[in-house]
Amino acid sequence: MSPALSAKEYYGLPNSPILKLSSVEKSFGAKQVLRGVDLDVAPGQSLVVIGGSGSGKSVMLKNALGLMTPDKGQILFAGQDVTKATGKAREKMRARIGMLFQSGALFDSLTVWENVAFRLINSEGLSRRDAKERAVETLKKVRLGADVAGLYPAEISGGMQKRVALARAITSEPDLIFFDEPTTGLDPITADAINDLILEMVRGLGAAAVTITHDMASARKIADEIAMLFEGKIIWRGPAADVMQSGNAYVDQFVSGRADGPIQPAL
Amino acid sequence: MTNPLQIIGRVTLGLFAEIGRLSVFAGRVATAAVTPRWYLGEILRQMVRIGFYSLPVVGLSAVFIGAALALNIYEGGSRYGAEQFVPNIVVLGISRELGAVITGLMLAGRVSAGIAAEIGAMRVTEQIDALETLSASPYRYLYAPRFLAAVATLPLLVVAANIIGVMGGWLVSVYGLGFDSTVYLRNTVDFVTRDDILVGLIKAVLFGGIIAVMGCYQGDRSQAGATGVGRAATLSMVGAAVLVLAFNYVLSTLFVEIGL
Numbered sequence: 196m197s198p199a200l201s202a203k204e205y206y207g208l209p210n211s212p213i214l215k216l217s218s219v220e221k222s223f224g225a226k227q228v229l230r231g232v233d234l235d236v237a238p239g240q241s242l243v244v245i246g247g248s249g250s251g252k253s254v255m256l257k258n259a260l261g262l263m264t265p266d267k268g269q270i271l272f273a274g275q276d277v278t279k280a281t282g283k284a285r286e287k288m289r290a291r292i293g294m295l296f297q298s299g300a301l302f303d304s305l306t307v308w309e310n311v312a313f314r315l316i317n318s319e320g321l322s323r324r325d326a327k328e329r330a331v332e333t334l335k336k337v338r339l340g341a342d343v344a345g346l347y348p349a350e351i352s353g354g355m356q357k358r359v360a361l362a363r364a365i366t367s368e369p370d371l372i373f374f375d376e377p378t379t380g381l382d383p384i385t386a387d388a389i390n391d392l393i394l395e396m397v398r399g400l401g402a403a404a405v406t407i408t409h410d411m412a413s414a415r416k417i418a419d420e421i422a423m424l425f426e427g428k429i430i431w432r433g434p435a436a437d438v439m440q441s442g443n444a445y446v447d448q449f450v451s452g453r454a455d456g457p458i459q460p461a462l
Numbered sequence: 463m464t465n466p467l468q469i470i471g472r473v474t475l476g477l478f479a480e481i482g483r484l485s486v487f488a489g490r491v492a493t494a495a496v497t498p499r500w501y502l503g504e505i506l507r508q509m510v511r512i513g514f515y516s517l518p519v520v521g522l523s524a525v526f527i528g529a530a531l532a533l534n535i536y537e538g539g540s541r542y543g544a545e546q547f548v549p550n551i552v553v554l555g556i557s558r559e560l561g562a563v564i565t566g567l568m569l570a571g572r573v574s575a576g577i578a579a580e581i582g583a584m585r586v587t588e589q590i591d592a593l594e595t596l597s598a599s600p601y602r603y604l605y606a607p608r609f610l611a612a613v614a615t616l617p618l619l620v621v622a623a624n625i626i627g628v629m630g631g632w633l634v635s636v637y638g639l640g641f642d643s644t645v646y647l648r649n650t651v652d653f654v655t656r657d658d659i660l661v662g663l664i665k666a667v668l669f670g671g672i673i674a675v676m677g678c679y680q681g682d683r684s685q686a687g688a689t690g691v692g693r694a695a696t697l698s699m700v701g702a703a704v705l706v707l708a709f710n711y712v713l714s715t716l717f718v719e720i721g722l
């Protein structure tokens with residue numbers, strides 16, 4: 196097994212994607228969710244994946260993260276097979292990938308700062324004092340003051356929880372960040388603030404980002420490129436500016452939000 | 463699928479598959495429990511939660527069981543004029559069987575279902591996925607600490623249950639059945655052997671493992687939604703209770719065979 200390349204070595208290689216999914220398939224029982232997904236993400240690129248509810252967007256991310264194993268196909272992170280990495284190699288890989296879960300997934304038995312510093316304390320072996328300092332710094336980046344650091348997730352608002360989850364995803368300065376519906380369930384103003392933060396974090400770290408959303412305002416704002424997942428495959432991909440005139444009937448129907456068209460509403 | 467043989471076949475296969483999955487899970491938890499690294503803070507927290515906070519429910523159950531046991535033995539023994547054996551049989555029954563069984567059953571409810579609900583909620587809110595992405599194995603960070611805490615504290619709870627259960631029998635005997643307090647206690651202490659106590663403690667260690675593993679297993683497999691988590695809690699309670707009783711019988715048989 197080849198060791199994972201560091202970000203510096205990696206960026207030296209032109210045109211090689213940081214994440215590459217090839218013909219990924221995944222079923223649950225008789226239900227085929229992914230039917231051959233192909234997707235490349237270049238270092239530093241911000242890709243948005245759109246698609247209907249239940250179309251398998253979260254399943255795609257969980258496969259890419261190694262939380263689920265694909266039935267078929269290959270997933271490479273920085274050239275290394277995600278499904279075959281074990282032990283230390285897997286831990287190293289995980290440290291370079293950040294994930295913002297759809298539900299936030301903050302640990303509700305830990306305080307805000309302990310959530311943000313979780314990896315630093317439990318995996319990187321920092322002392323609690325140093326870890327707290329780093330956590331408070333990271334919280335500042337998502338515009339949260341030191342006063343919330345000692346609160347529990349249940350004691351703060353939904354928008355603040357998303358920010359804490361965002362802070363937790365970026366503490367280890369990853370090279371690739373996944374955002375699963377970061378603005379779903381937030382009011383438009385809070386949602387836009389989250390968009391700004393995502394842009395800032397991704398640009399600031401020089402990280403690549405894969406964002407799942409069905410919020411088109413958010414997609415246009417944060418994407419370099421947009422791809423659409425439909426019936427288990429990527430059916431269209433192009434620059435964010437082209438999404439309104441993609442010439443693809445499925446994409447047109449999705450971005451204009453019409454119930455009539457080739458896509459049947461998931462009712 | 464109306465052929466009864468087919469139905470029986472399917473249920474049997476399902477049962478074996480379930481036993482297989484549970485065994486693999488138990489193996490992974492046990493492996494994580496005996497290899498580094500250990501999250502000491504988590505282990506201590508779980509020991510307090512599983513051990514200390516279970517004391518009231520275990521104590522209350524034990525005192526009533528001990529009292530009822532004494533009453534029934536007195537009643538049965540008097541038919542043969544053998545009522546003086548109440549203290550002997552109470553202490554034997556409690557230290558070899560009832561102390562451990564009552565503790566195991568009460569904790570199947572209080573602890574196993576509690577663990578399943580907690581882990582299940584973490585599963586469906588993606589907290590377990592989040593743990594993995596942060597390079598922390600749920601086996602090490604969540605399951606092993608609960609397993610170690612249950613295995614370590616159950617014997618202590620059983621010692622408490624034994625003492626309190628004997629006290630329950632003593633209360634009824636002295637204040638209801640006219641026994642002399644000193645004689646009752648001396649008979650108790652003279653009769654019980656180290657092996658009788660040991661039998662209860664060995665059972666306690668196993669029951670602790672069953673209770674923790676069952677709770678973690680059902681929680682880890684929990685389906686989404688409030689019904690999924692509720693189902694995980696119910697399944698773990700029922701599963702742990704049945705396994706406690708089944709393994710109690712197996713161990714009792716084994717101990718009789720080897721003369722312990």
Ligand SMILES: Nc1ncnc2c1ncn2[C@@H]1O[C@H](COP(=O)(O)OP(=O)(O)O)[C@@H](O)[C@H]1O
Nearest residue numbers: 223226228246247248249250251252253254255
């Ligand atoms: N762990 C699982 N077990 C069984 N089915 C699942 C599981 N995860 C997702 N699915 C199914 O896969 C489909 C896609 O789910 P998901 O990726 O969450 O959709 P979305 O695109 O809204 O994120 C859904 O129909 C869902 O029921």
Ligand SMILES: [Mg+2]
Nearest residue numbers: 252253297375
């Ligand atoms: Mg989703």
